Amino acid sequence: xxxDGRDERxxxxxxxxLVAACLGYFMVILDTTIVNVALPPIREDLDTDLTGxxxxxxxxxxxxxxxxxxxxxxxxxxxARAVFRVGVALFTLASVACxxxxxTGVLIGARAAQxxxxxxxxxxxxxxxxxxxxxxxxxxxxxxxxxxISGVAAAAGPVAGGLGVAAVSWRSVFFANLPIGLLVLxxxxxxxxxxQGVPRRFDxxxxxxxxxxxxxxxxxxxxxxxxxxDPMVCAAAAVFAIGATTFAMVExxxxxxxxxxxxxxxxxxxxxxxIGVLINFAFYGELFVINLYFQDVRDAGALxxxxxxxxxxxxxVVGSTIAARRSGRxxxxxxxxxxxxxxxxxxxxxxxxxxxxxAYWWLVLPMAAAGLGMGMITPAVTAATxxxxxxxxxxxxxxxxxxxxxxxxxxxxxxxxxxxxGGSDPVLGIRYAVGTAAIAFFAAVxxxxxxxxxxxxHPKPLMPMPREPLGVTRRPN
Numbered sequence: 001x002x003x004d005g006r007d008e009r010x011x012x013x014x015x016x017x018l019v020a021a022c023l024g025y026f027m028v029i030l031d032t033t034i035v036n037v038a039l040p041p042i043r044e045d046l047d048t049d050l051t052g053x054x055x056x057x058x059x060x061x062x063x064x065x066x067x068x069x070x071x072x073x074x075x076x077x078x079x080a081r082a083v084f085r086v087g088v089a090l091f092t093l094a095s096v097a098c099x100x101x102x103x104t105g106v107l108i109g110a111r112a113a114q115x116x117x118x119x120x121x122x123x124x125x126x127x128x129x130x131x132x133x134x135x136x137x138x139x140x141x142x143x144x145x146x147x148x149i150s151g152v153a154a155a156a157g158p159v160a161g162g163l164g165v166a167a168v169s170w171r172s173v174f175f176a177n178l179p180i181g182l183l184v185l186x187x188x189x190x191x192x193x194x195x196q197g198v199p200r201r202f203d204x205x206x207x208x209x210x211x212x213x214x215x216x217x218x219x220x221x222x223x224x225x226x227x228x229x230d231p232m233v234c235a236a237a238a239v240f241a242i243g244a245t246t247f248a249m250v251e252x253x254x255x256x257x258x259x260x261x262x263x264x265x266x267x268x269x270x271x272x273x274x275i276g277v278l279i280n281f282a283f284y285g286e287l288f289v290i291n292l293y294f295q296d297v298r299d300a301g302a303l304x305x306x307x308x309x310x311x312x313x314x315x316x317v318v319g320s321t322i323a324a325r326r327s328g329r330x331x332x333x334x335x336x337x338x339x340x341x342x343x344x345x346x347x348x349x350x351x352x353x354x355x356x357x358x359a360y361w362w363l364v365l366p367m368a369a370a371g372l373g374m375g376m377i378t379p380a381v382t383a384a385t386x387x388x389x390x391x392x393x394x395x396x397x398x399x400x401x402x403x404x405x406x407x408x409x410x411x412x413x414x415x416x417x418x419x420x421x422g423g424s425d426p427v428l429g430i431r432y433a434v435g436t437a438a439i440a441f442f443a444a445v446x447x448x449x450x451x452x453x454x455x456x457x458h459p460k461p462l463m464p465m466p467r468e469p470l471g472v473t474r475r476p477n
């Protein structure tokens with residue numbers, strides 16, 4: 001199959017369409033970290049309190065986590081290209097609304113709108129990458145490159161946010177998405193072929209129950225970390241339990257479910273989803289806690305704390321690059337994932353040495369090891385999970401792995417943040433949180449060793465769909 005004058009099997013992975021899909025993903029991930037260093041000036045400018053600032057961060061993550069399954073299902077139904085374009089356009093508009101927000105309430109609402117748009121972008125971008133390559137080796141390489149973007153964006157967020165706040169204002173961290181969004185829309189329109197959705201009935205009940213269930217879980221965890229078992233937290237927990245049970249019953253009975261539960265019979269798919277929860281629970285929960293450590297225990301400012309964790313975030317890029325180079329090998333996902341998880345676990349466990357007086361340089365290597373491992377495991381588990389699903393469920397598979405990871409982030413920030421701030425001794429609380437994160441990583445090591453490699457390099461799709469190479473338009477004969 002010709003691709004820009006070269007044979008696909010000759011190794012042509014990077015295309016303009018792949019750049020468009022990765023840039024859209026970059027913009028979404030950037031906004032998960034860039035806003036953190038802008039919180040102090042937001043508090044001063046909008047005259048808000050700590051709870052308001054927490055919801056500025058959490059409203060984005062909660063809506064992203066709750067809507068991402070729906071985004072994956074819509075990508076399968078209406079084509080990934082169409083859903084991706086809508087998501088990017090809405091995300092760009094919501095970013096402008098964030099930058100113009102006159103009050104905290106408006107900012108929280110605009111951040112929630114960003115999360116809804118991101119829930120469309122993320123699974124659609126991965127589905128575009130996955131469907132753009134007929135050769136499974138090239139497809140793994142492309143997915144790994146997509147995973148590298150996550151590390152680059154996460155590492156760039158604190159630095160870019162700090163520079164924007166220092167040079168202009170906190171509003172610049174949102175306005176920065178405008179040129180990126182417009183460029184992504186242009187590249188997608190010009191270089192990504194029109195896709196074809198899979199005609200399906202719309203599973204409205206499943207969509208509603210998924211959103212309700214995940215939202216209830218997020219509210220129970222976030223508010224429970226601050227308020228304990230008050231009536232609202234108990235009600236949210238009850239809604240989650242009832243919603244999850246009802247969702248499973250509905251998805252078993254409908255003819256065309258938004259989440260085919262049969263996918264979880266594949267060990268690599270099911271274990272990949274669980275590993276996704278565990279790694280984001282541990283990593284982003286630990287990242288939140290280590291920021292608290294630098295600010296509350298070592299009296300660092302917000303920008304100084306962001307620079308202090310740069311070794312951890314920067315190492316993600318190195319780990320992702322290693323994973324991308326190994327992605328074409330048959331043993332790539334499992335071996336890379338195991339090494340990455342072990343680095344995450346040992347690096348996080350080594351952070352237990354942190355206290356009020358330890359020299360910063362003793363913390364650099366553990367943070368870098370955790371970041372290196374996270375960069376290696378993210379593309380590995382993504383590739384293994386998506387390869388385990390049939391081609392016509394690419395959007396759903398993308399939605400599941402990303403929903404599991406974002407849900408893990410929400411849970412990790414709530415649970416580990418609660419452990420870190422729940423006692424009178426901040427150092428002891430931080431050690432409890434870091435130790436819990438390390439245990440989660442080592443639990444993921446066991447799952448990866450048992451199940452992550454159980455996926456064929458050439459999976460047989462249940463219902464093959466025609467594909468076009470990503471970013472390449474066929475020439476007429």
